[in-house]
Amino acid sequence: MNEGPWLDDDEQRAWRRTAAVITLLPAALDAQLQRDAGLTQFSYLVLAMLSEEPGRTMPMSALAATVNSSLSRLSHVVARLEAQGWVTREPSPESGRVTVARLTDAGMEKVVATAPGHAAEVRRLIFDALDGDGVASLACVTAAILGRLDPSGALRANPLRHETGDRPTTA
Amino acid sequence: MNEGPWLDDDEQRAWRRTAAVITLLPAALDAQLQRDAGLTQFSYLVLAMLSEEPGRTMPMSALAATVNSSLSRLSHVVARLEAQGWVTREPSPESGRVTVARLTDAGMEKVVATAPGHAAEVRRLIFDALDGDGVASLACVTAAILGRLDPSGALRANPLRHETGDRPTTA
DNA sequence: CGACGTGAGTTGAAGCATCAAGTAACCTGG
DNA sequence: CCAGGTTACTTGATGCTTCAACTCACGTCG
Numbered sequence: 001m002n003e004g005p006w007l008d009d010d011e012q013r014a015w016r017r018t019a020a021v022i023t024l025l026p027a028a029l030d031a032q033l034q035r036d037a038g039l040t041q042f043s044y045l046v047l048a049m050l051s052e053e054p055g056r057t058m059p060m061s062a063l064a065a066t067v068n069s070s071l072s073r074l075s076h077v078v079a080r081l082e083a084q085g086w087v088t089r090e091p092s093p094e095s096g097r098v099t100v101a102r103l104t105d106a107g108m109e110k111v112v113a114t115a116p117g118h119a120a121e122v123r124r125l126i127f128d129a130l131d132g133d134g135v136a137s138l139a140c141v142t143a144a145i146l147g148r149l150d151p152s153g154a155l156r157a158n159p160l161r162h163e164t165g166d167r168p169t170t171a
Numbered sequence: 172m173n174e175g176p177w178l179d180d181d182e183q184r185a186w187r188r189t190a191a192v193i194t195l196l197p198a199a200l201d202a203q204l205q206r207d208a209g210l211t212q213f214s215y216l217v218l219a220m221l222s223e224e225p226g227r228t229m230p231m232s233a234l235a236a237t238v239n240s241s242l243s244r245l246s247h248v249v250a251r252l253e254a255q256g257w258v259t260r261e262p263s264p265e266s267g268r269v270t271v272a273r274l275t276d277a278g279m280e281k282v283v284a285t286a287p288g289h290a291a292e293v294r295r296l297i298f299d300a301l302d303g304d305g306v307a308s309l310a311c312v313t314a315a316i317l318g319r320l321d322p323s324g325a326l327r328a329n330p331l332r333h334e335t336g337d338r339p340t341t342a
Numbered sequence: 343c344g345a346c347g348t349g350a351g352t353t354g355a356a357g358c359a360t361c362a363a364g365t366a367a368c369c370t371g372g
Numbered sequence: 373c374c375a376g377g378t379t380a381c382t383t384g385a386t387g388c389t390t391c392a393a394c395t396c397a398c399g400t401c402g
Binding site: 230270 | 353
Binding site: 343345346347348349350351352353354355356357358360361362363364365366367368369370371372 | 374375376378379380381383386387388390391393397400401402
């Protein structure tokens with residue numbers, strides 16, 4: 001609407017609400033997962049993404065890309081998940097410098113046990129508040145913002161890979 | 172659209188994008204503030220909210236409410252800001268159990284110096300990607316979600332207090 | 343008045359994220 | 373065939389957040 005550095009009133013309203021959402025929503029989702037499963041939103045995501053992979057394995061760097069994290073962060077988290085017995089790490093037979101993370105049976109059970117409660121919370125906090133148009137708006141607006149956050153476009157391709165014909169194990 | 176625990180395809184797409192936004196957007200905003208001002212998004216918010224208050228002062232608990240944080244978190248952060256010379260804490264003359272945080276002149280200068288760059292980043296990441304309808308959608312959808320996150324409605328009243336006739340010192 | 347409950351705030355410990363550095367495997371040009 | 377660069381990953385330190393006590397001030401009910 002204007003091109004100056006400042007935000008106009010409409011933008012300011014939208015921004016304040018967005019700011020509140022991006023602080024409160026992750027906190028609320030984390031709280032549910034922590035309470036019901038002892039997991040972080042992030043560590044749950046790691047388990048969930050592995051659970052959808054054929055063979056339940058993924059190289060660390062591919063996993064890092066799909067969960068939008070640095071390799072460092074992922075390495076720490078997987079170390080903790082490994083200590084819990086939900087994931088194992090093995091050197092890849094194909095290339096000596098990649099290590100593949102594998103979801104164990106216990107890890108799979110954990111995901112299966114955790115997913116419904118998490119999905120219900122997502123539904124409760126987001127989708128119960130929106131009608132069909134609202135869902136469409138949300139998809140549209142977030143797509144636009146993602147385009148700015150991630151000019152490479154990796155995200156728009158990658159985590160949506162499963163969108164069609166996917167059993168809803170994840171959320 | 173359906174009432175079961177799972178998300179349908181449209182919802183799943185919207186959720187995956189939303190999840191990406193709520194992880195990447197805070198990280199991007201934090202990165203800009205850290206790089207250009209050595210501040211966290213949260214500590215900047217604290218300074219900015221104080222800067223808009225008449226007298227540049229606010230009781231700790233009121234401040235905690237406007238920045239959506241626990242008192243504990245705020246206390247730690249204000250301690251750091253105090254060490255930097257941007258804020259001071261004094262016991263309130265009115266009630267012996269409230270302490271009021273005051274933005275110092277140096278703190279005010281910090282806000283003034285930091286605000287433009289931050290506002291520009293907000294504009295770049297969010298509003299440059301949206302047209303007028305997009306801004307309206309964003310305001311609408313976030314309002315709906317906020318209603319779920321904060322059933323008390325405090326947020327919808329409180330941080331929007333400044334919406335009209337507010338000089339855009341903040342962002 | 344005095345015991346109790348509550349509200350406001352601080353503090354310390356523990357967990358998680360981030361950043362900088364380090365290691366090890368692979369590739370490439372000389 | 374080996375020197376240097378690059379990719380994949382790990383590690384350790386530092387800092388921020390959270391959680392559970394704890395302190396202190398204020399109201400109130402007997």
